[in-house]
Amino acid sequence: MPSKLDNYKSYLEDRVNGAKPHVLPATVLLREIQQQGYQGRLTILREFLLNLQPPEPEKVIRYETEPGEQMQVDWWEVRKGKNPLYGFAAILGFSRKTFIEFTTRMDEMTLLKSHQNAFEHFGGVPEKVLYDNMKTVVIQRNKYGRGEHGYQKTFLDFAKHYGFTPKLCRPKRPQTKGKVERAIQYIQKSFYYPLITLKPEINIHDLNYEAKTWLKEIADKRKIRELDAIVGERYLQEAGELQPIAPTYPMSLPQKAIIEVQQHSLSIYEEAAGCL
Numbered sequence: 001m002p003s004k005l006d007n008y009k010s011y012l013e014d015r016v017n018g019a020k021p022h023v024l025p026a027t028v029l030l031r032e033i034q035q036q037g038y039q040g041r042l043t044i045l046r047e048f049l050l051n052l053q054p055p056e057p058e059k060v061i062r063y064e065t066e067p068g069e070q071m072q073v074d075w076w077e078v079r080k081g082k083n084p085l086y087g088f089a090a091i092l093g094f095s096r097k098t099f100i101e102f103t104t105r106m107d108e109m110t111l112l113k114s115h116q117n118a119f120e121h122f123g124g125v126p127e128k129v130l131y132d133n134m135k136t137v138v139i140q141r142n143k144y145g146r147g148e149h150g151y152q153k154t155f156l157d158f159a160k161h162y163g164f165t166p167k168l169c170r171p172k173r174p175q176t177k178g179k180v181e182r183a184i185q186y187i188q189k190s191f192y193y194p195l196i197t198l199k200p201e202i203n204i205h206d207l208n209y210e211a212k213t214w215l216k217e218i219a220d221k222r223k224i225r226e227l228d229a230i231v232g233e234r235y236l237q238e239a240g241e242l243q244p245i246a247p248t249y250p251m252s253l254p255q256k257a258i259i260e261v262q263q264h265s266l267s268i269y270e271e272a273a274g275c276l
Contacts, residue, residue, distance in 0.1 A: 004040030005048055008033040012045075015197075016052045022193040031218075032194075064227075065093035068241025071118070071126040071164075072180035075106050075134065078192070085204065087192075090118040091183045095234035097122060098183050098219050100191075100211050102204055108136040112158050119162065121215075124242025128165045130180075138168060162246050190218065 005012075012029060026046050030038075033045075070093035079085040086106050090099045099118040103110050111134075119125050131137045136152060143150030149168055151159075159166050191214045195202065202210070220232040227234070 003044065004038065005044050008036065008038055009048065011036070012048065013052065016049070019193060019197045022197070023189065024194055024197075025189050028190050028194045066241075067094045067238035068124070068126055068243070069093060070128045070130060070167075071122075072130045072183075073115075073118075074132065074180045074184060076184050076188075078102065087184070087187070088114040088118075089180055089184050089187060090115075090122075091180050092122060092126065092235070092238055093179055095238040096179065096183070096224055096231045097235040097238070098187070098215060098231075100187055100215065102207050102211065104204070106136070108152065108154060111136045112155070115158070115162070119245050122242060123239055123245075125162050125164050125245055126242060128167050129159070130167045130169055132169055137166065141168060163243050186219075 011033065015024060015029060015032070026042060026049055029049070030042050030045055071090055072093060073088075073090045076087045076089070077084070078087050084104065086103050088101045088103060088111075091097070099121040101114050101117055103114065115129075133141065137155055138149050138151055140150040142148065151166060156166070191211065195207075195210060199206075220235070222231055223229070224231060224234070
């Protein structure tokens with residue numbers, strides 16, 4: 001019996017095989033063939049993909065936070081070599097609204113600038129921000145006693161200026177920071193891998209532009225399965241609970257650090273003329 005998917009099977013096989021070793025989510029492939037005229041359901045597509053690629057892993061329910069309470073942050077290495085590329089991800093714990101930015105460095109000034117951009121994207125600042133043991137944030141865990149960590153001074157001044165409290169996730173408990181880790185997996189599978197397999201020569205400027213578009217058109221509209229809710233709708237509940245953003249320039253930082261933040265954020269893009 002003919003299937004609505006028949007005219008798209010050749011395309012799907014080429015996309016799945018061409019993307020290996022990366023696995024493209026069924027939802028991504030659905031959007032692509034819908035743009036070509038497919039009018040069938042996702043279930044038909046999933047059944048077909050079972051023979052082409054392994055199933056997606058089961059989702060894990062994470063600890064929930066109140067609106068405006070927490071943001072989780074992490075980096076991931078996108079590309080190694082002479083022209084490295086990194087991804088910065090931040091996610092609001094309640095709504096799952098996400099921010100991503102691609103950079104050529106992971107140093108302290110880049111981290112601070114990416115925080116500024118995340119706050120602008122979210123329209124406010126959460127009460128707490130959760131990190132792992134990244135060296136640009138913490139010097140020594142429990143330096144002053146249990147739970148009293150030694151933070152980098154410039155970073156701590158930055159946090160005080162914007163009014164958030166830094167928190168460290170417990171070692172060997174990845175579920176503590178699970179929302180941002182899941183977000184990075186989602187970004188890789190649903191945005192980066194599909195894009196890079198179609199546009200392997202895209203530069204960092206266009207990559208960040210595509211990321212902003214994807215966040216607005218795709219990520220904000222996704223359904224949170226464990227909550228049976230839409231990210232954008234949850235964000236409407238969370239936005240009003242975020243703290244106002246302090247002045248753009250962190251004047252509580254040493255003047256040298258302020259200048260470095262500004263200059264470094266410009267140099268990132270001036271140096272990033274290379275291709276992916």
